[in-house]
Amino acid sequence: MIKIKLICVGKLKESFWEEAQKEYIKRLQKFCKFELVEIPEKNQTSTAEETLQKEGKLILEKLEGKSVLFDVSGEQLSSPQLAEFLENSSLFSSTICFVIGSSHGVSEEVKRQVTSRISFGRITLPHNLARVVALEQIYRAFNIISGTSYHK
């Protein structure tokens, strides 16, 4: 069973995002070993660049296998293309990491080190909603691969 690690910066604040996350993680566990890693969001006592570098260092420590950064400037994929990407990646790695930065993004170092950068589209999403969309899209990808009726 493939391992999916979702690396996020910061915590979800509202309980409805927590509940949505819980639901998708429950559903994902039919398809993969799922691990959620929450990197603490650093206080903005230092410059924005220094904050991103501190967070980035912690993200890089957690990376393993193939890694994908969700990034508005990344390659835009449709849901079936994400499924194809996941299927293909699983041929080469038993772990796939997905990374979502804070509302300030991620450091240049993280952008350089990840295997791929994927975009959901041109809209800006708050990081809590981006996390729920990411979970739903990964779940959808597994459903597409498995040929279940969830994806239309």
Next chain:
Amino acid sequence: MIKIKLICVGKLKESFWEEAQKEYIKRLQKFCKFELVEIPEKNQTSTAEETLQKEGKLILEKLEGKSVLFDVSGEQLSSPQLAEFLENSSLFSSTICFVIGSSHGVSEEVKRQVTSRISFGRITLPHNLARVVALEQIYRAFNIISGTSYHK
């Protein structure tokens, strides 16, 4: 104050989507008169095409002013572009309707009658999550127009 009407097909099932919707509607009410219209999802006793036409007829009855269909094949806008679109539309109409179809989409008639078709990106979203993303994007657009610090 501009009126925003969000026309959706079907109900939200999970309570966490209901809570997310409630939160964004509360926030939106600082910026607009907001109305949510839920068209009942028709049972699939007839063909898919007949179902879409029945739902479509009810959607068309509720349209007023400028209308925007969220549609994966529509024009893809960034969040600042959606804000510009909203600002521009408000010059010509005191009401703007946003339409989200069921998981089967909307009838051809609805596609023809709406003023614009806008896409969030190439990914397929379930209609409950699409509704939350739409509410967040409309809220974000008002923040961009108002120059608040919500949008980064």
